[in-house]
Amino acid sequence: MVTYILCLMLFCVGLYCVLRKRNLIKIIIGIGIMGYAVNLFIILAGYRAQSRAPIYANDQIVARMVDPLPQAMVMTSIVLELSVTLILIAIAIRIYEKYGTFDITKINKLKG
Amino acid sequence: MADLIQYLIIVPLAAAFLIPLFAKKARWLCQVLAQAGVLIITALSFAIALYVKDGLTLIYNVGRWPVPTGISLVVDSLSAFMLVISNFVMLVIVLYSNSYIKKYSDTWKHYSLLMMVVSGVNGVLVTGDIFNLYVFLEIASIAVYALFAFGLRKESFEAAFKYAVMSTVASTFVLLGIAVLYSYVSTLNMAGIASALTAKEQSGSVIKFVTVLFLMGFGLKAALVPFHSWLPDAYSESPATVPAISSGILIKVLGVYTLGRILFNVFGMQPAVSHILLALAVMSMVLGGIMAFGQTNVRRLLGYSSISQIGYIFLALGVGTKLALVGGLFHILNHSISKSLLFLNVGLVEDHPDMAKKPVNAFTALAGAMSICGVPPTGGFWSKLIIIIACIEAGHIALAFIAVVVSIFTIAYYFRALTPVLFSQGKAAEARPGAKGMPFSMGFAVILLAVISVASGVVLMPNAANALLTGAVNILIGGTGYASAAMGALR
Numbered sequence: 001m002v003t004y005i006l007c008l009m010l011f012c013v014g015l016y017c018v019l020r021k022r023n024l025i026k027i028i029i030g031i032g033i034m035g036y037a038v039n040l041f042i043i044l045a046g047y048r049a050q051s052r053a054p055i056y057a058n059d060q061i062v063a064r065m066v067d068p069l070p071q072a073m074v075m076t077s078i079v080l081e082l083s084v085t086l087i088l089i090a091i092a093i094r095i096y097e098k099y100g101t102f103d104i105t106k107i108n109k110l111k112g
Numbered sequence: 113m114a115d116l117i118q119y120l121i122i123v124p125l126a127a128a129f130l131i132p133l134f135a136k137k138a139r140w141l142c143q144v145l146a147q148a149g150v151l152i153i154t155a156l157s158f159a160i161a162l163y164v165k166d167g168l169t170l171i172y173n174v175g176r177w178p179v180p181t182g183i184s185l186v187v188d189s190l191s192a193f194m195l196v197i198s199n200f201v202m203l204v205i206v207l208y209s210n211s212y213i214k215k216y217s218d219t220w221k222h223y224s225l226l227m228m229v230v231s232g233v234n235g236v237l238v239t240g241d242i243f244n245l246y247v248f249l250e251i252a253s254i255a256v257y258a259l260f261a262f263g264l265r266k267e268s269f270e271a272a273f274k275y276a277v278m279s280t281v282a283s284t285f286v287l288l289g290i291a292v293l294y295s296y297v298s299t300l301n302m303a304g305i306a307s308a309l310t311a312k313e314q315s316g317s318v319i320k321f322v323t324v325l326f327l328m329g330f331g332l333k334a335a336l337v338p339f340h341s342w343l344p345d346a347y348s349e350s351p352a353t354v355p356a357i358s359s360g361i362l363i364k365v366l367g368v369y370t371l372g373r374i375l376f377n378v379f380g381m382q383p384a385v386s387h388i389l390l391a392l393a394v395m396s397m398v399l400g401g402i403m404a405f406g407q408t409n410v411r412r413l414l415g416y417s418s419i420s421q422i423g424y425i426f427l428a429l430g431v432g433t434k435l436a437l438v439g440g441l442f443h444i445l446n447h448s449i450s451k452s453l454l455f456l457n458v459g460l461v462e463d464h465p466d467m468a469k470k471p472v473n474a475f476t477a478l479a480g481a482m483s484i485c486g487v488p489p490t491g492g493f494w495s496k497l498i499i500i501i502a503c504i505e506a507g508h509i510a511l512a513f514i515a516v517v518v519s520i521f522t523i524a525y526y527f528r529a530l531t532p533v534l535f536s537q538g539k540a541a542e543a544r545p546g547a548k549g550m551p552f553s554m555g556f557a558v559i560l561l562a563v564i565s566v567a568s569g570v571v572l573m574p575n576a577a578n579a580l581l582t583g584a585v586n587i588l589i590g591g592t593g594y595a596s597a598a599m600g601a602l603r
Binding site: 027045069076080 | 266
């Protein structure tokens with residue numbers, strides 16, 4: 001139970017970072033933290049007490065193993081997060097070239 | 113027939129991969145590849161739609177793995193209806209961009225990203241697996257982040273960053289919802305989830321929590337009102353094809369279709385959820401309409417108008433009777449066609465200022481605006497009328513009244529926007545030096561969309577399109593019967 005609460009706290013830290021920070025790079029880091037928290041949650045959802053990795057071998061009998069599907073999901077979601085982070089950083093670099101700052105309060109050409 | 117479903121994803125992905133390979137050698141090949149790819153999948157989706165219109169369900173197991181292990185692609189009437197709309201609109205937009213995109217450098221990137229969006233959208237529409245839905249959602253979204261920044265101006269980067277951050281947070285909420293749902297039912301197949309939830313006697317609080325997460329996530333993609341602020345910004349500074357795609361296809365498929373599919377077919381519609389949908393819908397309709405009044409930029413005005421019209425669609429989903437859903441799905445068709453038409457008109461005027469008062473542009477823009485306002489002969493009139501009648505029938509008199517008032521609002525701000533552009537007596541703007549007349553493909557694209565937006569009322573008469581619309585409504589009305597349909601076709 002404590003693990004789940006810590007996982008939720010990590011998610012909230014990421015969300016706070018996205019909502020409150022003024023720096024584009026810190027916002028991107030916040031998105032990363034949120035993603036890690038969700039990935040951790042998916043792994044936790046597949047955990048079974050007292051069990052081992054879901055790897056079959058010829059001479060072994062695995063009695064209890066963790067759910068392998070969430071681990072496959074996490075692989076996919078890590079790749080997606082990587083590509084999102086890449087494109088966010090690319091846009092942030094171009095914003096820095098145009099505006100000369102990472103401060104979102106100074107990047108305010110669009111209103112209304 | 114079921115084996116053909118996979119090509120809806122494979123063909124655009126292959127095109128997206130091949131276009132950069134040929135970009136340096138033969139630029140004309142990029143256009144041909146994109147056009148051919150979209151043409152193939154449009155033809156394919158029309159064929160599939162004709163096949164499934166009588167209530168059949170097509171299933172394809174990816175890699176021949178049976179369902180609890182593998183991923184299945186499921187196409188029923190609802191998916192086919194959305195496939196036809198989105199692929200047809202995309203076909204017209206690619207045709208239009210053949211001439212439009214020439215003013216930008218690196219046009220192949222535009223085509224490649226467009227193909228990526230198409231494969232993401234088609235994937236969302238055909239998948240029967242909820243995590244797979246998330247993956248395709250992200251593919252479409254990531255391509256659109258890049259497309260919104262395509263104008264390479266200060267404002268477009270700002271808008272793209274804003275949309276990228278908000279949309280990524282929304283996707284994270286969706287992923288969290290999927291994780292909670294998986295830990296509860298231990299399956300990712302949507303039909304499997306539906307039958308597992310029906311089997312469990314009481315599934316109250318978990319499903320409520322997941323519903324809220326999905327409403328936040330998909331609601332942002334659909335630009336419902338508390339989550340709408342990215343939309344006008346993103347539309348104001350990008351090539352005109354991108355808001356046309358976003359407004360015509362993405363907010364419907366990534367927002368409305370996904371929410372409709374999950375809330376109706378997987379969870380089964382609860383009265384509390386439909387009340388939330390009604391509240392969000394009314395807020396979107398009213399606030400979108402009011403904000404559109406204050407705009408001086410026509411693209412922002414069209415953006416707020418999109419928010420307002422999305423409100424009508426969600427009003428129909430929230431009322432949830434059979435008549436309301438007919439109106440809602442029909443409004444998706446009308447709004448896709450006419451809003452992309454209006455954005456293509458805007459692109460035309462920005463490129464060729466002397467075109468503003470030419471009859472081709474003026475009348476097509478008028479047709480699109482009339483359809484969105486709901487002026488009688490056009491399709492938009494019928495869909496709004498059906499939604500309002502359905503509201504009254506279901507006893508929501510106040511909602512029907514609000515819908516009528518917002519509709520009058522819509523006419524007012526479209527008049528304000530279009531009158532000075534199209535019908536003022538001032539002298540025509542000077543043509544940009546070196547600009548020739550309107551290219552054929554652009555003219556053809558806007559005329560095609562204008563004809564459809566005026567004549568789309570035909571769908572309400574008995575014919576193949578009507579059968580498809582009715583089939584799609586029956587899928588939504590059938591609720592968790594989706595599970596037995598999708599599972600039944602498997603065995």
